[in-house]
Amino acid sequence: MVTETERDGLIWYQCEVCGMLFDDREDAGKHEDNCDAEDPSYIQ
Numbered sequence: 001m002v003t004e005t006e007r008d009g010l011i012w013y014q015c016e017v018c019g020m021l022f023d024d025r026e027d028a029g030k031h032e033d034n035c036d037a038e039d040p041s042y043i044q
């Protein structure tokens with residue numbers, strides 16, 4: 001799931017799987033669809 005996070009007054013979209021940040025929600029969604037990070041130690 002992509003989560004929104006505010007930083008320096010801007011909204012960023014974060015891939016919950018790997019933690020990567022995007023400034024565009026579509027980019028984040030597309031990334032996450034293809035994100036295969038399966039390391040459970042990274043999921044909080």
Ligand SMILES: [Zn+2]
Nearest residue numbers: 015017018035
């Ligand atoms: Zn990811």
